[in-house]
Amino acid sequence: MPETGFPPGNETEVPAGLYIHVPFCSSVCPYCDFAVTIAGEDRRAAWQKALHAEALMYADGGWAFDTVYFGGGTPSILDLERLADVVNGLRSALCINEKARYFLEINPEDASIRRIRAWSDLGFTFASVGLQSPDDGVLHFLGRRHSAEQGRLAIERLKEEHFRTVSADLIFGLPGQGPSDWRRQLEAVIQMGVDHISCYQLTIHDGTIFGRRRRAGVLREAPDDIQADLYELTHAVLADAGFEAYEVSNFARPGHRSKHNQKYWKGVPYLGFGPGAHSFDGTSRRWWNRGKLRLWQRDIEKGRWPLEDAEDLAxxxxxxxxxxxxxxxxxxxxxxxxxxxxxxxxxxxxxxxxxxxxxxxxxxxxxxxxxxxxxxxxxxxxxxxxxxx
Ligand code: SF4
Missing domain, CATH: 1.10.10.920 (Arc Repressor Mutant, subunit A)
Known part of the structure; x- marks a missing residue:
């Protein structure tokens, strides 16, 4: 395992992004191939402790951050007290700019008014809502735990509580999906008043429930020409509604681009904590953590860098x-x-x-x-x- 030269410092003058991987979900969606677990509070407490220890490992590396992104997994299922402890622990261990922007991935079923206010009080201003679709039939097909109404309510509440940017994640290219159906879904989401939309094409991965259904011949991805039509339609509908396609999968109203994700796309340094998280020093070195929660945690408990691998790019x-x-x-x-x-x-x-x-x-x-x-x-x-x- 590459431990020499760790921790790498931020080799640029540019403030870095900080990514926190929360590997917990309430259940595993049938299309998901992320490393997630449905473990309960004991495992979450152990993750929190290891995460803080990992932050301390980088405390002297000269890193300063102006974006902090909680992704997963489902960060919004974290108990409010635990989330507050994690955020405050990061602020005490690392140099995070007072004006840093905080991003939180949220599943609609977690977005009660009480929790939204608590997230806002903690400093989160960019909410990335795992809506996936405004249609109950599609949500059922995708095995999601929330209803279309819960999705709509989550976005309405986040807007009412003045989150600076409310974003919706959507999935397109489902088997049998045609342009009129996809247009109707896009228009419904635009109507909800979101500022940002991320659209991802459904990909069926081996090792998932959808992958097994594909092997059994009962499920298949939409053909490429349909996918291309749906993608083109996405651009047309969102452009008409005032969204700029600023990245292949990301569309924003003016002033609402994701400042954090743009760091990945523009070669800016970033650190990732948690199982499977990736980091880049801004010049040539990239490294990534062990993907399995237990292995990542065990390395940290033993005082070792929890690295899967690292590379120096030419x-x-x-x-x-x-x-x-x-x-x-x-x-x-x-x-x-x-x-x-x-x-x-x-x-x-x-x-x-x-x-x-x-x-x-x-x-x-x-x-x-x-x-x-x-x-x-x-x-x-x-x-x-x-x-x-
Ligand atoms: S909520 Fe997201 S991360 Fe969790 S299992 Fe479903 S798709 Fe995967």
Missing amino acids: AADLAFEVLMLGLRQSDGVDLKAVECRWGVAVIDPNRLVIERLVDNGLITVLGTRIQPTMRGMAVADGLAREFEV
Whole structure:
């Protein structure tokens, strides 16, 4: 296990993002392949203790944060007292800017007014609601525990309690789903007054209940052409409603982009605590924690770094990654800035590729910046692979 050189410091002047992985859920959804557990309070208490110890391991690393994101799993099922202790423990152990933005993933069934007020008092201002659909039939198919009405109420309450940004996660591309059905769902969610929407295509993973159903021949993903139509429709409907497609899966009203997630996409440093969490020092080193809760916890209890692995990326790999992530965002990527930051040639070796992608309507060029069109964004990873870096 790579323990030399740990903890890496933040090698840039840029404030980092802090991600906290909460690996607990009330039940496991049939499509989910995340490492989650339905363990009770004892395991949650042990997680909390280990998490605080992990934060202390980084206390002298020179890290300063201006975003803190609680994801999972289901962070909103944490007991309010426990969540407050975790947040305050992080604030005492680490250098978190007083004006840092706090993000919380919330399942609708947890969003009582009492809990929403407590989350707000703790400093959370960005609520990412696991709505998945405003339709009871779809929620039933997805094995979700909440109803469409609970989802609507959660968003209404979060808005009433003045969360700065209320976001809804949605899943599309379900078997048999057509454009009119998906349009109706998108419009229903827009009507709820959300500021931000994340749309993810249903992916069936081996090892999940959906995966077993696919193997048994009773479930299959929607065909690629339908998925592409639904994706295009998503852009059209959300653009009409004033949402900007700022990343492949993310749409925001002006002023409501996710400041935290943009750090992952723009090559900014971040630290992740908890099982399976990933970290990046902003220059070349990336590392990630053991995925299994018990193993992550055991390492920390023994005073060891709870690492699964780490890698030092070469400049060309990092430049390619920034290029690929850039092509997934409406802002695109400034190729000159990539050349300056990583010291690799990107513009000259790719003049013909750029010309061809422009001719095919997949990117536009603005000075040294390339930006994907909607069609380009839909195939962003393939576009990036056309470049020689
Ligand atoms: S609530 Fe989210 S993280 Fe938990 S099992 Fe369902 S999909 Fe997975």
